[in-house]
Amino acid sequence: MKSEEIKDLFRKFEEAASELEGVECWSARDLQFLLGYSKWENFERVIQKAKDSCRNAGEEVIYHFPDVRKMITKGKGAKDEVDDFLLTRYLVAQNGDSRKIEIAFAQNYQEEPS
Helix, strand or coil, X not given: CCHHHHHHHHHHHHHHCEEECCEEEEEHHHHHHHCCCCCHHHHHHHHHHHHHHHHHCCCCXXXXXXXXXXXXXXXXXXXXXXXXXXXXXXHHHHCCCCCCXXXXXXXXXXXXXX
């Protein structure tokens, strides 16, 4: 991956991040595109795998994947409220398709690139 691609992905991750109770997290609807998934249905499968991993590790899924709602703009400016999750990038990236450069980046994303 080229240096400029890394810096661009890093910037996009930083811009999309939010904080909930001191934990860095992302809207699943935003993270979906950052991780290279164009269809929500495909990304939901990754989220489900991440939930299963979380559960198998003895963790409470609700603490790592809180359900939220998000307002989106559809065609012709119509608004709609959709299901969403607040996610930590790590659990989702670990369960994503590592052939995607965005997933590979997210699996290694920690600090600002030099």
